[in-house]
Amino acid sequence: MKRRAFIFGGIGAVGAVGALVVGWTVLPVRQRLTTSAPLPTQGAEVALNGWVKIDADNSVTIMMCRSEMGQGVHTGLAMILAEELDADWSRVRVENAPPDKIFNNLQVVVDGLPFHPDDHRLVRRFADHVTRKLMREIGEIATGGSSGLSDLWMPMREAGASARAMLVSAAAQRWRVTESECRTEGGKVLHGSGRSATFGELAADAARQPMPDKVPLKEPSAFRLVGRPLHRLDAAAKTNGSARFGIDALPPRLLYASVLMCPTVGGRVKHADVSAAVAQRGVVKAFVVPPFNGGTGGVAVIADNAFRAMQALDTLKVDWDPGPAAGASSARLMARIAAALDRDDGHEYYARGDVDEVLRGAAKVINAEYRAPYLAHGAVEPINCTVQYEDHAATVWVSTQVPGIARAHAARVLDLRPDQVDLQVMMLGGGFGRRLEADFVSQAAAIAREVKGRPVQTIWTRSQDMAHDFYRPACVARLRAGLDREGRLVGWQARSAGQAIVPEMLARDFGFPRIPIDKTVAEGAYDQPYAWPAARISHTNVELPIPVGFWRSVGHSHQAFFTECFIDEMAAAAGKDPVVFRAALLEEHPRHLTVLQRVAALSGWGKPMARAADGIARARGVALHQSYGSIVGQVAEVSVAADKTIRVHRVYCVIDCGTPVNPNLIRQQAESGIIFGLSAALLQEITFADGVVQQKNFHDFPVVRMADCPAIQTEIIASAAAPLGAGEVCTPPVAPAVANALFALTGQRLRALPLKLA
Secondary structure, eight states: OOHHHHHHHHHHHHHHHHHHHHHHSOOOOOOSSOOOOOOOOOOOOSSSSSSSEEOTTEEEEEEOOOSSSSSOOHHHHHHHHHHHOOOGGGGEEEOOOOOOGGGGGOOHHHHHHHOOTTOOOOOHHHHHHHHHHHHHHOOOOOOOOOHHHHHHHHHHHHHHHHHHHHHHHHHHHHHHHOOEEEEEEETEETTTTSOEEEHHHHHHHTSSSOOOOOOOOOOGGGGGSSSSSSOOTTTTHHHHOOBGGGGGGGTTTTEEEEEOOSSSTTTTEEEEOOOHHHHTTEEEEEEEEEEEOTTOOOOEEEEEEHHHHHHGGGGGGGEEEEETTOOOOHHHHHHHHHHHHHOOOEEEEEEEEEHHHHHTTOSEEEEEEEEBBBBBOOOOOOOOEEEESSOOOEEEEEEEEEEEHHHHHHHHHTTOOGGGGEEEOOOOOOOTGGGGGGGGHHHHHHHHHTTTOOEEEOOOOHHHHHHHHHHOOOOEEEEEEOOOOOSEEEEEEEEEEEEOOOHHHHHHHHHOOOOOOOOHHHTTTTTTTOOOOOOOEEEEEEESSBBBBBOOEEEEEHHHHHHHHHHHHHHHOOOOOHHHHHTTTTOOOOOHHHHHHHHHHHHHSSSSSOOTTSSEEEEEEEEEEEETEEEEEEEEEEEEEEOOEEEEEEEEEEEEEEEOOOHHHHHHHHHHHHHHHHHHHTTTOOEEEEEOOOSSSSSSOOOOGGGOEEEEEEEOOOOOOOOOOSSTTTTTTTTHHHHHHHHHHHHHOOOOOSSOOO
């Protein structure tokens, strides 16, 4: 009886736990309005919720939990909250938010789920819901995936509206009127009698009001800030030099460190003689540092200024252990990636119908192989991190996209709890995904540990930054498609192979076992809107000793090139205009069709092209791509000089990214993304010889210069939908638009990046 009671009791307990888990999953996501601890305030400041503080002088401080790396996220998010608050925009400022779960980025993980955008099944909705609940509790305060505004659109609106309601309640009580008699405008509460009070005058009373359970949000027609091209909040500081980036952290008694890292990626020190270095003037200490978080090991030198630390590296004598990348060359790496496609089809991300049967019956079948190389991030601000370590505490000043991960790894290296590390998020002089990594933070913490009590700023040189990146993975794709006798697309097969980013990131930062699939490597291939009657799209993960990471637009950055160029190939094989051919595949997607038709009209598609000023012929190419929810169409005007130099004269860009919170920010990011993508399309490639990166600086990993930059004309589609991605979405289409223009101009179909004419 005891045994039977134990068994049935255990079954009952399991059932109860299961019921609790099921019950938890169906509950709504926990609130994102109030922090677990009150916000820190100064002077007469009061916090009305976890997102906004108001001072007696009527200034409004909005908490920022996303990193500002040039994309304008601080301005965009502040506009959303200030809109619902009815704040005086001239009195708005921003402040970095403290660590708290309400600031976790839910949308970036939801966007990473491997579903097609057209998949609206219950399983998709349930997965989205559960993921949001989980990330609210165990997620990360992350900036990436073009998710800043889309993730915080509702929390920021609700925070502003809630604070506004509390201010109105305070005014109504003071004036002994009903709340419905009051309205707000420009940082004031107003009454029909002519009475008014600023938010600052009401803030203390408002803070004593109960938090409203539910508040009405504005209709888009009532917006006064959202939709306007307001100046950026950080513009003045960046103009007058008062803006503070990671490299500008200058605490008292600062020391500087430089690191000589193993030339081979992922290598480490076998033996080092540092005696000559420590004898140098100003040198404090020299010692070996191991690899951290998937990075590379080396020898660090701490000195009283950065120049002396760097100069002392030249005196080091080091024997290196090159590690698993020894012998890795670009040719061998690409051969291994291509060989993976010979073995199997990999994981299937999308399938419709029997594509093999359809292609066997097609009137015409086209095959092609496309390739994309490894790429570095090349952010203008090189890698740096400043750390001050005490016995039971540390301060870290760093430009990071993931402050929680950075704090956790600094704490681990210093044998502290995360709450003992004060992490100061500085502005980022470019991120593009490189500052999602923690290798340089752990390294800087290990270096500062050697001189307890003194802050140490570790700075990498540009060549170290280029040679020890987490690179955009190289990728090979094989595509096959068929047409019927009328030139209609009937079947589409796309198989790609390359390294997977998410499994490697989870392993190096969290110690997770490598998961078998990674949506980010196939995005841009399987999630596009074209109506393929039959299709199969798959990707094979390849294990290689090259460190890879997220790069602006991630898989979209190369899959868009493969997909949009091959669509053009099929249009040519069908004898149809590329815009007309695409339009026929978009009949079920009116938003995409509108973007395509608008960029065609904007660029004068179909009209004869005038020659360039020097008399050289020009041609147009088109590309359409969806990423991070947004739809972008681009047309590039291209010519080829006598020496076969490719010249891009103009790029037309049309974007549908939902509600355009600030058109200025969107246009800036469109231009930035196009130039970033054009640099990769025409000029950039990371190559390896015996595991060593061959590119050292911008002279051999160039960016498009001002003299060569095309004119860019951007049009934003009006929309009342929630904001979608903008920071990365204009990078993917530019390479295929240029490649397709080159085919129209020269008849050469270029299937490898960077684009080079024979």
